[in-house]
Amino acid sequence: MSLLQTAASDYRQPAATVAALRENAQALDRDRQRENGQLLRLSLPALAIVVILMVAPIGWLFSLSFVGADGGFSFENYTRIVTDGAYVSIFATTFQVAAVVTVLCLLLGYPVAYVLTILPDRFAQALMLAVLVPFWTSLLVRTYAWLVLLQRRGVVNDTLSMLGLIERPLPLVHNMAGVTIGMVHIMLPFLIMPLYASMKAIDGNLMRAAANLGSSPVHAFFRVFLPLSLPGLIAGAVMVFVMCLGFYITPALLGGGKVQMIAQRIEQSVSLFPTWGPAAALAVVLLVLTGGFLLLSWLIVRRFSRGE
């Protein structure tokens, strides 16, 4: 309060009395509290939805995973996953598919994002639309579209044989190739968008500066542009990889049962076993692995950006 008193006495003609100043301070404090309360109330619905639809079901799933076939507490669902070779190979397939799809998305998406950044605005918007329209289209529709295109007597095989390039139809679907093609197509926007955002933020003068200092365009790309686009590249790649890990519809339809990923196995477990336990345990393992991967990539990015 001494501060208030000095403030008041310093003025020859105090505009406010000490009491009035104190009252103001209290009123300002009340305003601040009311504002905080309003912010909390505004975020409450969203918070409630997250708790009811995310935290609670996952907790319930987690508890279900410890319920054995006899209905009692047991670790049998987890021991089965570790000991049964079939499960191990399903996890291996899942990670392998996710990795292959991520790498292909990087190779295909990077040039697209780059072209988007250097095109004049009106062409860039048209190209962006070409990226976004499939993204807005139903996943199921796109997957069936690939089925039509890739099947034995589909558009691709018919065209190739008509051109005399192939004698027998290529096995493009109901196998790993089909799953990969479909998933890459669906995942591309998830890579392109963060990548585009980070490329767009790169100052165009940096590439000019590199050229001015003597870098050929290729050298400037690898020394300046690529390192600066890396944050977006990593963000996009992590997003694609993680989404691939839990992917269900596309591998199920285009894999034709020959490519088994975890999400499919979870679905089968629900119908195969009398209890939810085995499916729940698989889901928990997938969740933990995904979380672990995210943590790992976050640590790498943090270390990387600190090194900058």
Next chain:
Amino acid sequence: MTSAAPTALPVYISALSKYYGAFRAVDDVSFEIAAGEFLTLLGPSGSGKTTLLMMLAGFARPNAGSVRLGDREVIHLPPHKRDIGMVFQNYALFPHMSVGENIAYPLKLRSVGRAEREERVRRVLDLVQLSGYAERRITELSGGQRQRIALARAIVFEPRILLMDEPLSALDKQLRETMQIEIRRLHDRLGMTTISVTHDQREALTMSDRVAVFSRGRLAQVATPSDLYEKPANRFIADFIGESSFIPVRRTPEGLVYGDQLLRLADAGDGAQADPLLMLRPERLSIVRPGQVACDEKRNVFSGLAQSVVFQGESLLIEVRLDPGDVVLVRQSNRAGEAANRPGAGERVDLVLDRPDARIVSAEG
């Protein structure tokens, strides 16, 4: 930087043009820059000065013309083969590299060995007075420090030409003035042919050996700072460089006349210009009481009415309406001795213009 200073090259620009559709950004511009000269391209925005610089650096493709560095035509060379140093407007320092890595970048490309690289980085950092900053991140630097590092990176590989695109525009006024002097000092020391772009006339006057003024894509005048100020080619330049009032004059058999008063001019040859205007620099006019100084061969005296007096710190700016009706500005230095002659608004005054200060410019341009 080494005892063997880089051999500075002259630059020859001939008939250089750049069109964007029907718009002539740079229109048939020709001039030369002597080896080791500091030349500034000055002009309002859109005058073509930056486009010209971009063509010198190789970032913009001209429609016609020639750019020669010494005896080498470079117009077809891509930027990375021109060996020209450049300071960018926003510095364009690589944010993912340290200060040292930024400066060493052009040296690595020129296969300079590690030991020599480190030595040259150290020396150039000394030169820009940022010794010991090699390990710093770019993001840790202030605007003024970034400016110095950008300069260090542009000169460390001893290019024969140095370009600067609005090098000081991102700095605050005080720092800008310090850096103007510092850049000039560096230039004198290194002797590089330097071409700078600015829209700030004071910066151009302070740093340059010569200034090239641009207007609507064309070269309006190339001259030393003092010639540009004292003998501007036309009204546009007189207006752009420093402050000026202009009053229209008539041509009569006796000479040039303002109102009914014959003018005594600095240059006897003056008056041949189309649409002649008398250029009145505010600091060249002095205010006296009416009738205090008589008109004679050495000076012109104009009568008028003081309209307003504005206090500006080191000086006062006084607006005077001359009897024929034109309004001119007079700057009076803020000294006690001058105060005796200081009019109040609404008082009649006489303005004295000494003959050597009476210059005619053309309204065209």
